[in-house]
Amino acid sequence: MPRPPTIDDKALLERLSGVFRDVGYDGASLALLSDATGLQKASLYHRFPGGKEQMAKEVLLDARSWLTENILLPLAADGPAQESIQTMIKSINRFYAGGKQACLLNMLSSPHIHQGPFSNLIKEIFGAWISALADVVATTGFDKKEARMRAERAIALLHGSLVMARGMGTTKPFRDMLGRLPAELLGDGAPTR
Amino acid sequence: MPRPPTIDDKALLERLSGVFRDVGYDGASLALLSDATGLQKASLYHRFPGGKEQMAKEVLLDARSWLTENILLPLAADGPAQESIQTMIKSINRFYAGGKQACLLNMLSSPHIHQGPFSNLIKEIFGAWISALADVVATTGFDKKEARMRAERAIALLHGSLVMARGMGTTKPFRDMLGRLPAELLGDGAPTR
DNA sequence: GTCTATAGTAAGATAGAC
DNA sequence: GTCTATCTTACTATAGAC
Incomplete structure (x- = not known):
């Protein structure tokens, strides 16, 4: 009779993602x-015949699903922009473990990683995230161009603060950035003026 | 009689840095x-007895020197803040090849890289950069806290836009960010209000 | 589905000739 | 100072038993 897996797919992908x-x-x-999954190498190959490349790809696809469900869809739901953004911020904080965990999009971006399946997926995720954010910002009265600029700036701040947090050995830059994010997106300040 | 090196130290470190x-x-x-240096492995070990770890460390030290000379010192020179920042922006643009080259601070930040020599150096570089920027911003009338916040935001924007540029396969986020940087640092907009 | 054992390859690093 | 040749280890991946 079939032996049940010692670790379910969800937990498995989480552990792989962590590495x-x-x-x-x-x-x-x-x-x-x-080590991270408690499965021997051969067992990993049983679940991922494509080896490490398949593991990374499935981890990335899983991240896209999570992002879609927990960030993009809530952003698209109608309601006050302030609330949508606060929901996103809470999700982001969990996703990056308060700044302790780096971003897959950064860690898996590499010119020499096969060039194909990965980079297209990463590009798509960045694009979808920016668009969803820009749409929310636009609902508050900013024109499309300004809204998109603010969305791009927010994504840059997010990923930059994660890089800083990792490099400086403290989550403070990430936490500070999250606190300022609503104002960065919706504030009436005009840094470009 | 002693054979001259086929590649001088400066060029050597540049090639290694690129990789x-x-x-x-x-x-x-x-x-x-x-491949990148045109030297065989044994020749690299002749110049860097400490192997790959020494190569990375010297590359990082070289980057710190470059940053100090071309960015930190010009920032500290007295003169209009606008000009200091414009000088920095030109240097940054060269340093990152218009957004085509990633940042060493990001690429060499890794919890599992020996933990010691690297992370301290990276932490120090981030700190010095932020401080130098904050000082310039403070000369324009912003209080210390606000100046530091703007400096941290600028560094986050810089590194985040580089991550985006690499992930999205275009230098546009980096170039746009550089264009907005003076306003982000000195603008009278108050995104935190 | 998981394991031990192992194949085959590429890694970091060294020895010694020129 | 640079090279070819080699050592040792770690890597990705597979075979086959349970």
Whole structure:
């Protein structure tokens, strides 16, 4: 009779994701992935016949699903922009563990990683995120161009603060950035003037 | 009689830096480093007895020197803040090849890279950069806290836009960010209000 | 579905000739 | 100072038992 898996798919992808986010694609050896999941290398290959590349791709697809469900759809729901953004901020804070976890989009972006399946997916996720944010900002009265600029700036601030947090060994830049994010997106300040 | 080196130290460090910035520490195999420099692995070990770790460290030290000379010192020179910042922007644009080259601080930040020599250096570079920027902003009348916040935001925007540029396969986010940077730093807009 | 064992390859690093 | 050749280890991946 069939033996039940010792770790379900959801938990498995989470553990794999944690490794990729910590050490990147090249740093994620099968030994590390094995340790993190409690599965031997051969068992990982049973679930991911495509090896490490498939693991990373499924982790990335899973991240896209999470982002869509927990961030993009709430952003698109009608309601006050302030509330949509506060919901997003809470989700972001969980997703990045308060700044302790790096972003997959950064850690898996590499010119020499096969160039194909990854980069298209990453590009698409960035684009969808920016568009969703720009739409929300636009509902508050800003014109399309200004709304898109603010959305791009917010995404840059988010990823930049994560880079700083990792490099400086403190989550403070990330937490500060999250606190300022609503004003960065909707504030009447005009930094471009 | 002593044979002259086929590649001088400056060019050597530049080539090594290019590899680390493209593929990160783990991705930078000695084969890649050898190809990029035109030196065989054994020759690299002759110049860097400490191996790859020493190469990365010297590349990072070189980046700090460059940053100090071309960015921090010009920022500290007295003169209009607008001009200091414009000078910095030109230097940054060269340093990151208009957005085509990633940042070493991002690519060499990794929890599992020995934890010691690297992370302290990276932390120090981030700190010095932020302080120098905050000082310039403060000369224009902003109080210390606001100036530091703007400096941190600028560094986050810079690194975030580089992450976006790499992930989206276009330098546009980086170029746009550079164009807005003076206003982000000195504008009278108050995004935090 | 998971494991041990192992194949085959590429990694980091060194020895020694020129 | 640079090279070819080599050592040792770690890597990705597979075979086959349970």
